[in-house]
Amino acid sequence: MEKPTYLLFGASPEALGLCHALGISLAGVSDPIFGGRQTRWFDLPAYGNDLDACQKSNASSAVLAIDNSRIREQVYRSLIDAGLDFPPVSGGYLGAEPASGLFLQRLGNVSEGCILSEGVRVNIGGSIMHECVVGRFVTIGPGAVVLGKVTLGDHCYIGANATVLPGLSIGAGALVGAGAVVTKDVPAGTVVKGNPAR
Known part of the structure; x- marks a missing residue:
């Protein structure tokens, strides 16, 4: 039997379930919730x-399932420097060229x-529709829909069940609240919510 070579970064049962469904053999999981000690989680x-x-663990590859984009980037940078690679993980529909560290959950879509x-x-259930340009460490919440030709800046967060209308630009670090409907561009670092989002 071949030794597991993947580590899961970000302890969530959904991420673990996707790894199992895709046949990714895990050597362990890392998350700050475990503190400075080694323990066990889901065996x-x-x-x-x-x-x-x-x-x-002697792992050589990693699954990057951390929700917080800033922490996700810190872990990514430090572990790239330590020699780990981050193959894309896709449990949904992926019609675009994958990038390093992609984590596409079940029922997700990248057109x-x-x-x-x-x-x-x-x-x-998150969806990024056709011809979008997606920045580094962007997070798309459960059920969120980003329609065609949208530009998403680095570290922006699109909340659960939010909708971003076509052709808009969401600036770096912007946060779109859960259920919001975005009808105009969102400047960098801005928080918007509601329908229409303000």
């Missing part, structure tokens, strides 16, 4: 320190013509 070795997890950057996370 896997669990680590509170990312570099410790790498050294003790044709999209350009993806590293570390993008699309949660369960």
Whole structure:
């Protein structure tokens, strides 16, 4: 039997379930919830320190399932430097070229013509439609829909069940609240909510 070579970064049962469904064999999981100690989680070795997890597990690849985009980027950068790679993980429809660290959950969709950057996370039922340009470490919440030809800046967050209308631009670090309907461009670092989003 071949030794597992993947580590899961971000302890969520949904991420674990997707790894199992895709046949990804895991050597362990790393998440700050475990503190500085090693324990077990869903019968896997669990680590509170990312570099410790790498050294003790001898993993060479990782699944990047951390929800917070800033932490996701920190982990990605430190572990790339430590020699791990982040193959894209897709449990949904992927019609675009995948990028390093992509985590596309079940029932997620990334349509044709999209350009993806590293570390993008699309949660369960999230959808990025045709010809969108998606920045680094963007998070699409469960059930959110980003319609065609939208530009999403680095680290922007589209909340659960939000809708972004076609052709708009969501600036870097912007947050679109759950259930919002975005009808105009959102400047960088702005929080918008409601229908229409303000």
